[in-house]
Amino acid sequence: MKVILRNPRRELDIEGDATVRDVLRRLDIIPDTVLVIREGELLLKTDQLTDADTIELRPVISGGAR
Amino acid sequence: MKCKTCGRPAAIEIRRHHAVFCKEHFFEHISRQVERTIHDFAMLEPADRLLLGVSGGKDSLALWDILTDLGYQVDGVYIELGIGGEAGYSSESLKLAEQFAKNRDLNLRIVDLADEYGYTIPEAAAETRRVACSVCGLSKRYVLNRVAHDGGYDVLVMGHNLDDEAATLMGNTLNWNIEYIGRQHPVLPATKEGLVRKVKPLLRIAERETAAYCVLKSIDYEVDECPMVGGNTGIRIKEWLNILESQRPGVKQQFLFGFLDRVSDQFATAQQEQVVLQECSNCGQPTTAGECAFCRLQIRMADRG
Numbered sequence: 001m002k003v004i005l006r007n008p009r010r011e012l013d014i015e016g017d018a019t020v021r022d023v024l025r026r027l028d029i030i031p032d033t034v035l036v037i038r039e040g041e042l043l044l045k046t047d048q049l050t051d052a053d054t055i056e057l058r059p060v061i062s063g064g065a066r
Numbered sequence: 067m068k069c070k071t072c073g074r075p076a077a078i079e080i081r082r083h084h085a086v087f088c089k090e091h092f093f094e095h096i097s098r099q100v101e102r103t104i105h106d107f108a109m110l111e112p113a114d115r116l117l118l119g120v121s122g123g124k125d126s127l128a129l130w131d132i133l134t135d136l137g138y139q140v141d142g143v144y145i146e147l148g149i150g151g152e153a154g155y156s157s158e159s160l161k162l163a164e165q166f167a168k169n170r171d172l173n174l175r176i177v178d179l180a181d182e183y184g185y186t187i188p189e190a191a192a193e194t195r196r197v198a199c200s201v202c203g204l205s206k207r208y209v210l211n212r213v214a215h216d217g218g219y220d221v222l223v224m225g226h227n228l229d230d231e232a233a234t235l236m237g238n239t240l241n242w243n244i245e246y247i248g249r250q251h252p253v254l255p256a257t258k259e260g261l262v263r264k265v266k267p268l269l270r271i272a273e274r275e276t277a278a279y280c281v282l283k284s285i286d287y288e289v290d291e292c293p294m295v296g297g298n299t300g301i302r303i304k305e306w307l308n309i310l311e312s313q314r315p316g317v318k319q320q321f322l323f324g325f326l327d328r329v330s331d332q333f334a335t336a337q338q339e340q341v342v343l344q345e346c347s348n349c350g351q352p353t354t355a356g357e358c359a360f361c362r363l364q365i366r367m368a369d370r371g
C-alpha cells in the first residue's frame with residue numbers, strides 16, 4: 001500500500017495487508033498523534049488495509065506561537 | 067468498532083474518554099464539551115460581541131464552526147505574518163481562512179503586519195536574532211488585542227486546545243516559571259483599560275479531535291507546519307506528553323484540569339501581587355514599565371538600516 005506522510009510530504013510503500021495499528025507500529029508512530037485518512041474518511045486502529053490502498057498519515061501536532 | 071451512543075459504525079475513538087463515536091455523535095460530543103467549558107468558566111454572555119483569532123489552522127476553523135453552530139455571532143481576524151513569501155505558508159493559510167468565512171457568510175478582518183506595523187515575522191526574527199515563535203507570539207498577542215479593543219469587541223476568543231494548554235503548563239512547570247503559571251487560565255479578564263477579555267473554549271478538546279472535526283466536516287485547513295517553527299520547545303513538550311498519554315490515556319487532561327481546579331488560584335494570587343500594569347509610553351496599551359515589548363520591537367524594526 002502507499003502511505004503518504006506530511007511535514008515534510010513524502011511517500012512510502014508498505015507491502016502486504018495490515019491493520020492501521022500494524023502500519024503505525026511498523027513506522028513507530030503513536031496512534032493518537034496522527035489521523036489516518038483513506039479517500040477522505042478517517043480510519044480506526046482496527047481497520048484492515050490492503051495492498052491496493054493509499055492512506056495519508058496526517059500529523060495533528062501544531063506548534064509555534066499560540 | 068461501534069458508536070457508544072447509537073451503535074452505528076464508529077468514525078473516531080477517543081481513548082481518554084473510553085469512547086468511540088459515529089460522525090454525528092462525535093460532533094454532538096465536541097459541541098457539548100465546548101458548551102460545558104463556556105458555561106463552567108463563565109466565558110461568554112449571549113450579547114457579547116466576539117472576535118476570534120483565525121490562523122487558517124484546524125483549531126481556529128473548527129472553533130469558528132462550533133461557536134457559529136451554537137448560535138454565537140463571531141467575527142474572525144487573520145494576521146498576515148509574511149511567512150513563506152507570496153505563494154507560501156501565510157498566503158495559503160489566508161486563502162483557507164477566507165474560503166471558510168466566505169462559504170459561511172462570516173466576517174473576516176485581515177491585518178497585514180507589514181502594511182500596518184512595518185515588518186514581517188521573518189524580518190523581525192532575523193533582526194532580533196530571536197526564535198521566530200517568540201516575535202510571532204508577541205506580535206499576535208498585541209495585534210489581536212488591539213483589533214478587538216479598537217473594534218469594540220467584548221471578548222477575544224482563541225483556539226488554544228487541551229494539548230496547547232497542557233504543554234504550556236508543563237513547560238512553565240519544568241522551569242518553575244511562577245509568573246507565567248499564575249497567568250495561565252482559560253479566561254483572562256480585562257484587568258486594565260485597553261485589554262480585552264480573552265477566552266479559550268477548546269480547553270477540553272484535544273488537537274487530534276479538532277483535526278478530526280475538520281476532516282469529518284470537510285473543512286479545509288492548513289495542514290502543513292509553519293516553516294519557521296524550528297527551535298520551538300512547545301512541540302517537543304507536546305511530543306513528551308504524547309508519550310505519557312499513549313501509556314496513560316487522560317493524563318494530559320488530568321494534569322491541566324488538576325491544576326485549574328485545585329492549584330491555579332494560589333499561583334494567580336502570587337502573580338497579581340508581583341505585577342502592576344501601567345500604560346505604555348508609546349501606544350497606551352498596558353505594560354509592566356515604560357514602552358511595551360511590542361512597541362520596542364516595532365521601533366527597532368523601523369530603525370533598522
